[in-house]
Amino acid sequence: xxxxxxxxxxxxxxxxxxxxxxxxxxxxxxxxxxxxxxxxxxxxxxxxxxxxxxxxxxxxxxxxxxxxxxxxxxxxxxxxxxxxxxxxxxxxxxxxxxxxxxxxxxxxxxxxxxxxxxxxxxxxxxxxxxxxxxxxxxxxxxxxxxxxxxxxxxxxxxxxxxxxxxxxxxxxxxxxxxxxxxxxxxxxxxxxxxxxxxxxxx
Numbered sequence: 001x002x003x004x005x006x007x008x009x010x011x012x013x014x015x016x017x018x019x020x021x022x023x024x025x026x027x028x029x030x031x032x033x034x035x036x037x038x039x040x041x042x043x044x045x046x047x048x049x050x051x052x053x054x055x056x057x058x059x060x061x062x063x064x065x066x067x068x069x070x071x072x073x074x075x076x077x078x079x080x081x082x083x084x085x086x087x088x089x090x091x092x093x094x095x096x097x098x099x100x101x102x103x104x105x106x107x108x109x110x111x112x113x114x115x116x117x118x119x120x121x122x123x124x125x126x127x128x129x130x131x132x133x134x135x136x137x138x139x140x141x142x143x144x145x146x147x148x149x150x151x152x153x154x155x156x157x158x159x160x161x162x163x164x165x166x167x168x169x170x171x172x173x174x175x176x177x178x179x180x181x182x183x184x185x186x187x188x189x190x191x192x193x194x195x196x197x198x199x200x201x202x
Contacts, residue, residue, distance in 0.1 A: 011040070011042055011046065011049075011050070012050045014040040014041065014042065015036060015037070015040045015042070015046075015047060015050060015051070015057065016057065016060055016061055017040075018036050018037075018039035018040040019031070019036050019054075019057045019058070019061060020061045020104075021039070022035055022036060022039060023058065023061070023101065023103065023104045024100070024101055024104070027103040028054065028058060028103045028104050028107045029103065031054070033047050033054060036054075036057070055107065055111050058104055058107050058108050058111065059108055059111055059112075061104065061108075062104070062105070062108040062125060063125050063126070073130075073133070076089075077137065083134055083135070083137070083138035083141075083143050083144055083193060084189070084193060086134045087131065087134055087157065087185065087189070088182065090127060090130050090131055090134070091157075091161065091178070091181055091182060091185065092178060094127045094161060095177050095178045095181065098165055098177065099173075099177065102169055102173060105165060106165070106166065106169050109162050109165060109166065112125075112162075113162075125158075127158065127161070128154050128155070128157075128158045129154075131153075131154040131157050131158065132150050132151050132153075132154035133150075134154075135150035135151075135153045135154055135192075136150040138150075138193070142194065143193060143194050144192055144193055144194065145191070145192055145193075145194060148192075153192055156188060157185055157188070160181060160184050160185055160188060161181055163184075164177060164180050164181045164184060165177065165181075167180075168180070
């Protein structure tokens, strides 16, 4: 990597880390671009060399969070047997992340709905990509119906997560988000998993 490219990558990473920390401590709406650039140690105008808006920065954080190496992904599937268990584990992880950063997650969900797929993220966020992989492997193993593509099934789960997250946020974050999502997903999957168990069961 050329020195200039390395410096640009370092500045972008500094902005991402500053934004993530400020969104966590002050919320997205309360955080200003000036605060982000100040925390990153760069001039305000530098922000626009990398992002057009705070929403773009939020999406960068959202899409880049919890990426795993190929080895880590294979370890997940090796240590979490069963399509239903894998889906439950991924949903639980997504809910845990959501509850730590509800404001940021809501903003990114709204932006995702507005923008749809983008050239930078054609396969969607990490959660959807992992769910897609779960269904693809389940279809190969004969435990998931092949009537619909794995990506379509994953879109359904991602949509259910989005709906319940927005509802949870709107009503004051009082409900048990994980239980609500798992119950809804279980109902949806009853026609997708062959010889399925209830994913809310232990």
